[in-house]
Amino acid sequence: MSLKNDFKAFSISNNANVVSQERYEESKDLLTGFPPNDVPTHLLNKILRQSSTIASVVANFIAEQSGDDVLDNGDIAKLTEQLNKALEQKSTTKVPDASLTQKGVVQLTDVVGNSDTLAVTQKLVQEIINSLRENINVKVPNTRKINGKMLTEDIVLSAIDIGAKRPGDIYLSAHPASDLAKGEYIADGTIHTIDSTVGRALNNLSDAYKAAWGIKQNGDKINLPNLFADGRGVFMRAGLTPGVIQGDAIRNITGNVGWRSHGLFTRVSGAFYGVKCNTNIVVAGTVDNSQHSYSAYVTFDASTVVPTANENRPLNVSMIPVIYLGV
Structure with missing residues (x-):
C-alpha cells in the first residue's frame, strides 16, 4: 500500500519561475527579508x-x-512522534547486532549463558570470579593424601614425599657442617x-644397605656410615657393590741399575741419586787416580721429579660426605 505524504516540493520543474542560486545568494533580501509591497515572485518561489x-x-x-501516512x-x-519512530527504525536496520564476525550493537546481560552476541x-x-574462587577452595577433597599426609590443612612436603631423594642416599655437599x-x-x-x-631412621634401612655401609647395631646404639678411612675422606667411585673401600695404591714402578766390576755405580739420573765413594779409583792400565765420579750406592726418591705426600691423591677440593635420612 502506498503511503500518503501531504508535504510536497514546490516549483521543482525545469522551467519553474525561480531565481538562480547565484542571484539568490546575492539578493539583499536574503538577509533583510522582503520590503512591504515589493515581493519578487521568482525570489519567493526560490524560497x-x-x-x-x-x-x-x-x-x-x-x-x-x-x-505511517504523513499528513x-x-x-x-504526531509528526514529532513519527520522526522519532523513523529515526529508531533507521538506526536499528542500519546498525546490525554485534557478533563474532561483525561489528555492531551489543546488548548487555547479567545472566550466565552461551550466547555469542551478548556482553556480560x-x-x-x-x-563468576568469586564463584570460581569458592569452588577452587573446596575442590581438593580432604579425604585424599599425599604420601600419607592428609589434605585437611596445609602440609609441608619433603624431598622424600616428591621422590627427589630417598633415605640412605649418600652424596657430597658443598655446604659446611653447620x-x-x-x-x-x-x-x-x-x-x-x-x-x-636418627637411630630409628638408620635402623629402618634395609639389611643389605646397612651391611654394605657398615651400619651396625651394638646394644642400644647404631652408627652412621663412615666415609673417613684412617681419618681421611675417601673419593667416590663407580662400582657394582656399594660401600666397598679400597686402600690407596699406585701402579707398580720398576727399574734397574748397573755398576762396574769394582762394585761402584758410574751414573744415576731421575728419581735415583748416588752417594759418592770416598776411595780413589785407579783406572786399569794406569797409575793415576780416575777423574770419574763413582757412587758407592744408589737411592730412589720420587720427590726429586714429582710432588709427593703421605698419600696418593689427585688435584682435589674438599666437600662433606653426607647421608640423607629425611628426619
Missing part, C-alpha cells in the same frame, strides 16, 4: 522551493521508516641411640 523540498524529503523519510493537519506532536556486565564477571639441610648428616660414623630419630 518556497528550498523549504518545501526539505519538508518533502523529511516527510518521505518519516513515511518510509515509520510505515499536513497541523498536528506537530562487570558485576556478572566479578560474580649449614646442612634438614635430614642430612655427616657420614662420619657418629653413634646414635637406637630409639632416637
Whole structure:
C-alpha cells in the first residue's frame, strides 16, 4: 500500500519561475527579508522551493521508516512522534547486532549463558570470579593424601614425599657442617641411640644397605656410615657393590741399575741419586787416580721429579660426605 505524504516540493520543474542560486545568494533580501509591497515572485518561489523540498524529503523519510501516512493537519506532536519512530527504525536496520564476525550493537546481560552476541556486565564477571574462587577452595577433597599426609590443612612436603631423594642416599655437599639441610648428616660414623630419630631412621634401612655401609647395631646404639678411612675422606667411585673401600695404591714402578766390576755405580739420573765413594779409583792400565765420579750406592726418591705426600691423591677440593635420612 502506498503511503500518503501531504508535504510536497514546490516549483521543482525545469522551467519553474525561480531565481538562480547565484542571484539568490546575492539578493539583499536574503538577509533583510522582503520590503512591504515589493515581493519578487521568482525570489519567493526560490524560497518556497528550498523549504518545501526539505519538508518533502523529511516527510518521505518519516513515511518510509515509520510505515505511517504523513499528513499536513497541523498536528506537530504526531509528526514529532513519527520522526522519532523513523529515526529508531533507521538506526536499528542500519546498525546490525554485534557478533563474532561483525561489528555492531551489543546488548548487555547479567545472566550466565552461551550466547555469542551478548556482553556480560562487570558485576556478572566479578560474580563468576568469586564463584570460581569458592569452588577452587573446596575442590581438593580432604579425604585424599599425599604420601600419607592428609589434605585437611596445609602440609609441608619433603624431598622424600616428591621422590627427589630417598633415605640412605649418600652424596657430597658443598655446604659446611653447620649449614646442612634438614635430614642430612655427616657420614662420619657418629653413634646414635637406637630409639632416637636418627637411630630409628638408620635402623629402618634395609639389611643389605646397612651391611654394605657398615651400619651396625651394638646394644642400644647404631652408627652412621663412615666415609673417613684412617681419618681421611675417601673419593667416590663407580662400582657394582656399594660401600666397598679400597686402600690407596699406585701402579707398580720398576727399574734397574748397573755398576762396574769394582762394585761402584758410574751414573744415576731421575728419581735415583748416588752417594759418592770416598776411595780413589785407579783406572786399569794406569797409575793415576780416575777423574770419574763413582757412587758407592744408589737411592730412589720420587720427590726429586714429582710432588709427593703421605698419600696418593689427585688435584682435589674438599666437600662433606653426607647421608640423607629425611628426619
